[in-house]
Amino acid sequence: MGINDNNTIFGIYTYHKLAYYFIHLFNEDGQLDNETLDATYSNFFSISRPSKIYSHGIGPFNSIGDLQKYSFNLCQTLKSQEIVILSVEKYNQAVDNVFNSEKFLQSLLEQGETIHNIDIGKNNIWNRIFT
Amino acid sequence: MQKKSITAKDFDIIFPGENWFLYWKTSSTLWEAKLAEIGRGKRIIIPINWALHHAELGKYDFATKKPETDLAKLNRVAIKLGHLPQFLCPLTPAPFIQNGGVPHEVATTKATDPNGLMYTTVDPENSIFHLYSFFDPKVYKSFQSFVSALAKYFEAEKISSPVWGGVYGYFQDGQFYSYLHDRSKLFHTSFARFISIKKKNIPIDETFPRSQEEELALIHEFTATMQELYVGTCQESLSSNWEGPINVAFLGASPNDTFNRVTRSDNTIDHSRTLFDMATRDIIPSSILISASHKTGVLKLELDEIVSNTLIPAAFHSSVSDDDNTEYSGPLKLFTLFDFASILEPGSDAKLTWIKTGLLEHLKKEYPWSYILKNSYQNDSNTEDYSSVYCFSGKDINEKIYKNIIKFLMNGGRIILDTAELDSNIKRKIESFFIENSINTTSLFFHCDIKHASLGDGKMILFDGAVLSTKQSDKKNEFWTKLITTLSVIHLPIKYGPDICFFWRKRFDNTNELNYEEVRKLNLYNPSSYKQYVQLPMINNFVLIKAGTPKYSSFTTARNEINVELLPGGSIDLDFGIYSP
Numbered sequence: 121m122g123i124n125d126n127n128t129i130f131g132i133y134t135y136h137k138l139a140y141y142f143i144h145l146f147n148e149d150g151q152l153d154n155e156t157l158d159a160t161y162s163n164f165f166s167i168s169r170p171s172k173i174y175s176h177g178i179g180p181f182n183s184i185g186d187l188q189k190y191s192f193n194l195c196q197t198l199k200s201q202e203i204v205i206l207s208v209e210k211y212n213q214a215v216d217n218v219f220n221s222e223k224f225l226q227s228l229l230e231q232g233e234t235i236h237n238i239d240i241g242k243n244n245i246w247n248r249i250f251t
Numbered sequence: 252m253q254k255k256s257i258t259a260k261d262f263d264i265i266f267p268g269e270n271w272f273l274y275w276k277t278s279s280t281l282w283e284a285k286l287a288e289i290g291r292g293k294r295i296i297i298p299i300n301w302a303l304h305h306a307e308l309g310k311y312d313f314a315t316k317k318p319e320t321d322l323a324k325l326n327r328v329a330i331k332l333g334h335l336p337q338f339l340c341p342l343t344p345a346p347f348i349q350n351g352g353v354p355h356e357v358a359t360t361k362a363t364d365p366n367g368l369m370y371t372t373v374d375p376e377n378s379i380f381h382l383y384s385f386f387d388p389k390v391y392k393s394f395q396s397f398v399s400a401l402a403k404y405f406e407a408e409k410i411s412s413p414v415w416g417g418v419y420g421y422f423q424d425g426q427f428y429s430y431l432h433d434r435s436k437l438f439h440t441s442f443a444r445f446i447s448i449k450k451k452n453i454p455i456d457e458t459f460p461r462s463q464e465e466e467l468a469l470i471h472e473f474t475a476t477m478q479e480l481y482v483g484t485c486q487e488s489l490s491s492n493w494e495g496p497i498n499v500a501f502l503g504a505s506p507n508d509t510f511n512r513v514t515r516s517d518n519t520i521d522h523s524r525t526l527f528d529m530a531t532r533d534i535i536p537s538s539i540l541i542s543a544s545h546k547t548g549v550l551k552l553e554l555d556e557i558v559s560n561t562l563i564p565a566a567f568h569s570s571v572s573d574d575d576n577t578e579y580s581g582p583l584k585l586f587t588l589f590d591f592a593s594i595l596e597p598g599s600d601a602k603l604t605w606i607k608t609g610l611l612e613h614l615k616k617e618y619p620w621s622y623i624l625k626n627s628y629q630n631d632s633n634t635e636d637y638s639s640v641y642c643f644s645g646k647d648i649n650e651k652i653y654k655n656i657i658k659f660l661m662n663g664g665r666i667i668l669d670t671a672e673l674d675s676n677i678k679r680k681i682e683s684f685f686i687e688n689s690i691n692t693t694s695l696f697f698h699c700d701i702k703h704a705s706l707g708d709g710k711m712i713l714f715d716g717a718v719l720s721t722k723q724s725d726k727k728n729e730f731w732t733k734l735i736t737t738l739s740v741i742h743l744p745i746k747y748g749p750d751i752c753f754f755w756r757k758r759f760d761n762t763n764e765l766n767y768e769e770v771r772k773l774n775l776y777n778p779s780s781y782k783q784y785v786q787l788p789m790i791n792n793f794v795l796i797k798a799g800t801p802k803y804s805s806f807t808t809a810r811n812e813i814n815v816e817l818l819p820g821g822s823i824d825l826d827f828g829i830y831s832p
Contacts, residue, residue, distance in 0.1 A: 151510055221512065
């Protein structure tokens with residue numbers, strides 16, 4: 121599988137009416153299910169996700185910082201090593217000259233901002249020491 | 252000379268699904284051999300590859316340079332083999348050709364989806380295609396020139412096979428979106444010009460559009476205008492071959508699907524569910540973007556039986572070529588729901604009339620996959636379906652549609668009409684019609700005002716959707732249950748497990764079945780990975796005539812019911828003869 125051996129999550133976000141929203145979130149198993157995304161949002165903000173504002177996205181996030189924090193939470197929930205996030209504009213740049221699906225994810229990885237799940241990294245270090 | 256049989260892989264590349272023939276993917280010297288491989292008398296769908304025929308600006312290749320552009324030869328070969336060639340001229344970007352089929356010289360701006368993401372599609376060989384916007388005036392001008400050249404070529408070569416307009420798109424969140432649903436910068440520039448023309452009639456200090464709702468309606472109007480431009484161009488040039496536009500939705504082509512496809516995580520159950528949802532819309536599903544390895548088992552059966560053998564013959568019923576080879580007269584549509592505002596923008600709070608009033612939810616539960624939702628009404632006395640209850644939203648009724656509805660009623664049709672937003676003049680005309688023709692009407696109140704009118708076999712029920720929309724779901728369900736009982740809908744209710752899919756088709760009767768008023772075939776499918784059961788209660792006017800060869804399934808008949816057991820991947824078909832109650 122290559123790029124997704126570590127179960128990387130990819131997220132594409134947009135800016136709509138003064139807030140950020142994730143419009144696509146997927147990993148090696150495809151699109152992430154809405155239940156997990158909603159539950160992570162609710163846990164993160166301690167409120168239910170208001171779905172009427174922009175019903176086709178996960179959010180709202182008032183800042184990029186909040187978006188990044190949510191992304192990290194998602195990594196922890198799904199025990200993924202990292203999440204790569206891209207704005208719509210960055211996504212379009214990334215895929216503009218990609219013509220096969222093998223290079224598609226590689227290009228997203230190169231153009232996106234990667235947020236590492238340090239907990240998983242930490243576990244690996246401890247595993248290496250104690251095994 | 253002995254011709255080599257094509258390999259399975261080659262076959263799938265050239266015939267990627269439902270007898271679509273991608274003629275440019277093989278040498279023209281092999282066309283006859285390849286078309287012979289699929290047997291005789293097939294309806295072949297030939298999408299025209301605009302970019303392939305584009306030589307340079309204003310000049311086109313129809314067998315002058317590349318032999319693969321010889322459409323006349325292709326047409327001759329297909330007809331010689333007893334096939335029915337159906338040409339598809341693109342009215343939108345094509346997701347199965349690089350650049351969407353737009354010639355390189357005029358492909359400048361990429362088309363984007365409503366979220367601003369570039370449209371990308373994945374073909375069965377995992378190549379990625381980017382689509383170019385049809386809102387570019389250069390693209391339109393080039394298209395106009397190409398279609399004119401195509402028409403002259405067809406006339407010179409005496410090609411009389413039908414040409415349809417392919418409105419290519421995808422299915423997402425229960426809706427069909429054509430690739431003309433493009434929100435690129437080019438779209439916004441063109442839309443701004445459209446708004447400035449409209450604004451000429453608005454006072455200068457007034458904001459226009461005045462609300463988000465108005466803006467969405469204008470976007471819808473503008474997109475429809477652009478679509479009409481491309482359709483009109485084809486209609487004018489290709490007049491003797493032209494059959495009209497046809498919506499084609501590709502499995503695996505939505506923006507959501509792209510991510511499932513690049514991660515190789517798309518699955519047949521999802522495609523199966525999407526296929527059944529597509530069948531309730533006025534669109535033809537196509538699986539040509541899905542690899543053959545995914546189209547196995549139940550999905551393959553569904554594509555063959557529902558798409559190839561039922562939906563395609565019903566949709567591509569041409570005035571030019573007559574096809575009597577099909578066993579089926581079409582899918583069973585007990586209800587036809589018209590709603591002209593059926594394209595919704597993401598984030599919009601607008602809802603279809605039939606969602607607001609609860610009818611769609613009721614039909615999904617009680618008459619699954621036995622209805623169709625249409626966003627236009629083209630009255631044609633040859634295509635009116637009197638076995639279907641026609642449901643209209645008042646906001647869509649103009650003078651012309653009103654006259655057609657009355658004609659339908661007088662010919663024995665059954666109509667449900669939501670009077671919310673019905674034009675007051677039309678409302679008065681309907682009332683006058685009832686009075687002038689001494690039509691029996693009954694008025695009552697059941698969760699909202701209802702008026703019931705009968706004219707022989709014809710029935711019209713008017714109800715106040717504005718009031719009904721405010722009720723809770725259970726009240727709406729109660730309303731529709733009661734109302735539909737007055738419409739003589741003959742239907743066999745089915746008890747089935749969560750992942751079971753089924754499809755009813757109307758079948759032509761044979762000489763042994765002339766005692767029945769109607770014959771229907773029920774196809775049951777289990778795409779899940781576990782055993783499931785289906786019960787069919789035998790009601791008085793349904794008689795089981797025969798069962799087809801079961802695949803991983805079996806059935807037993809008890810006193811008043813038929814019990815079907817379907818193993819994972821199982822399917823069975825049952826034919827029923829129907830008497831009037």
